[in-house]
Amino acid sequence: MVSSKNKMFLLSNGLYSSSDGGFKWVKSQSFNDQALTLAASGLNVIVGNYYGVSISTDEGESWVHKSPPVYGGSGLRIQALTINGNRIYVGYNFGGLFYSGDGGFSWKSTADSITSASSISSLFFDGDNVYAGTSSWSFSLANLYKSTDHGTSWTKIKNGLKNSKVISNARLGEKLFIGTNGNGIFFSNDNGLTWQESNQGLGSISISSIITIGENVYAGSSDGGGVFLLKSGGNRWDSLFDQLTDIGVTSFAKIGSKLFAGTSGGGVFLYSDSDGTWQTRNNGLMSKIITSLLVNDNQLYATTSRGIYKSIDSGASWNRLNSDLTDIYFLSLGIDGNKMYAGSVLNKIYISTNNGINWTDSVSVIGRINSIAIKNNSVLAATDGGIIGSFDKGITWRYIFTKVSHFIKVSGEKIYIGFSDGLFYSDDDGIQWHQINILPDNYPNQHTYLALETYNAYIFLSAGSEGILYSGDNGVSWKSINDNLASRYPNAYSNVRCLSVFNNYLFNGTQEQGIWRRDINTITNFKIPKSFLLEQNFPNPFNPSTLINYEVPIKSLVRLEVYDVLGRKITTLVNEEKSAGIYSIQFNGYKLSSGVYYYTLLANDFIQTKKMILIK
Incomplete structure (x- = not known):
């Protein structure tokens, strides 16, 4: 999304504009090109597509198509562009960078030296200076370049900046911020001469957008981490989304008085027992998709969609272990001394005998390796194809069960396995198994x-x-x-x-x-209830919600229904089979008028009705 003088523009299966601050969006009828990228400056708007650029000088009311020169295998596919008045830069998918100083009427090639082996991933102006971000299959070719002479010459920026694909930028006063693909955020106080990381509370994640509002900086992550805020004068980013309310949680781990949670998009969180909140612990993680957490010798380990990580400071920082297994999607981990066993989605178990420095693949299995457990000389793995075990510390393997299992866990003297048809345990290191x-x-x-x-x-x-x-x-x-x-x-x-x-x-x-x-x-x-029971709702009277408790002594089909004074059913709160237990459910009457209502519990031959009063 970009802003011109009076409008906002975004691309989403077409070009949309808003003239009221984003409350109402109108799809452009005069622009039908397949768009890839977008930029704006003053009244000028420019869109890059598969066959050049389209330029508007009246904020999208009319468009003129311009075709920069064809570049190599890229054709006219525009990967990145930026505009400042009549000055336009366009970058190509497979390299090539062109400049126009007259609004797109004429073009000249620039910076062949930086594009011969790279794609132009981003372009942006900062005052009179222009920056070009490059990307490639090799991290060594993912760099940021700066030109102060309209693209005639370019300087690679090195001081403090990691090799990263730059995908976003923003300026706040003397600070220039850039967001990268996998290395978080960097900033410069001297117009790009030197750079510093700004990843406290953020971690090494991908930053797809950065904006400034007043004295604050906002960053959006494309790794599923949500939106982050850097307050004026601060040096730590705070998450702005309700971190653990609507997110997938994959694992827990405990170190002394600390509880950690691994999530499927938000990374690792540390629980604060004093206020019941969770804080992110993602510094150094290249992926926030955490598949498992493990504690060994007071050190925290995490398997992720991009390798295995270790933290020696309770999650404050992370280092990747599997340098020779780059970007393998791991699901599980087991540790026995300096020997480590790692299960992947690639149907393989990898073994390291030197604390994760080097790895070899040990055995191929059917399906993913969901969980690994180690007890004495036994190494067991729960996979999509069954339970496999090694009783000589990973030298040889054999199948113990040939059915899908999602977890295997050591607890005390027992090993537990869960299948779709029951729970099993072994008290002799996995030799014999008993069903519970x-x-x-x-x-x-x-x-x-x-x-x-x-x-x-x-x-x-x-x-x-x-x-x-x-x-x-x-x-x-x-x-x-x-x-x-x-x-x-x-x-x-x-x-x-x-x-x-x-x-x-x-x-x-x-x-x-x-x-x-x-x-x-x-x-x-x-204790298991001795009989069916429907309790009086609380509070009563209520406005607008109340809690209804009921007890079920044996597994039964249970219905809990609400009626008005004329006997008309208002809603069914419960209609399912329930095991023996004590249950609670909330009834919200915000759509109803004040008055008397009745709720009825029906289970087996039991029927009981009670009255409740809604007062608004």
Whole structure:
């Protein structure tokens, strides 16, 4: 998106303009070219496409097509452009940089020395100076160049700036900011002579856009990290999105009094027990897609979509381990002394015998390697093709089960495995396996078990569509503990991907609804109800929402419905099979008028109705 003198323009399957600050957008009828890039200056707007540029001198009311010279294999495909008055620079997809000083009527080639092996990825003016960002298959050719003489000569910028593809820029006073593809943000106080990183709170991520509003700087990430704010005079970026409310959570890890969460787009977060908030810990991570977290010897490890990382300072900084396995998408990790086992999406397990410096591929399997567990001499991996095991520390491997498993976990003296047809454990390092029957009240075993956590004699289990189950007797009997979790997001309990007990709370990370927690004491003191019960809503009277609690002694088809005084059904709050347990659900009457309403619980042969009063 760019701004001319009086309008805003953006590209989205066509060219759109707004003259009221972005409240209303109008698609241009006079511009039908397939557009790739966009720039504006004063009343001038320029669009780059597959066969040149289109220029408007009246803010998009009319357009004139201009064709810079054809460059090599690029044809006329314009990758980047910038405009300042009548001065225009255009960059090509496979190299080539041309300059026009008369609004596009005539063109001259410039800077062949910097484009012979690179694409022009970005162009921007900063006063009378112009900058060109290049990109290539090689990081050594991803650089930033500066010209102070209308493109006649160019200087590569080195001082403090990493080899990076530059994709965004902004200026605030004396500071010039640039956003890169994978190395975060850099700034210069001396018109580009020297550069410094500005990645505190941000990490080494891709920055697709930077803007300044007043004295503040805003940055948008294309890695799924959202929008960040650098306040006036500050040196740390703050995330502006609700970090862990609507994000996928893949894993938990604990170091002493610290709890970490890995996410599928936001990177790594550290929990603050004092105020219940989460802070990002992404400095040094090239990817914010975290597939697993692991703690070994008080050091934190993360597998990501772009390799394996290690932190020795509780996530404050990260260093990549697998320099000879660049950009492999890893899902799992196991560590035994200086020997490491890493599972990838490429159907392979890689082994390092020197703490991750060098790696060799050990075994190929069917499907992804979802989880790895190590106990004594046994190394076990849960894959899409089954459970494979090595009982000689990775020298030889064999299949133990040939069915899909999502997790394998060591807890105490036991190893647990979850399948779609049950939960299994071994107490002899994986030689023999025993099934745990999760069958209270005819509970079916056919569920996908996704995560497990143990706490003293208690087992907590994510059981797919049945939500979170709890056993207080080492798996002999089970209870559902989904109350209040499912009432807020109907699918939250069936998407729990990881569990952790921390500071007397059970934390669960969901696929799309962030992190939830529950006081462990409210669970371990839990008893199976002896009979069906519908409690009085609270508060009552209410405005506009109230909580309804009910109890289910055996697995039953449960319906909870709300009626008005004439007996007309207002809504159905619950209509599903429920395991034995205590449940809560919120009823919101914001669309209803004040008055008396009734709610009815129906389960097996049980029917009970209670009255509630809405007062607005």
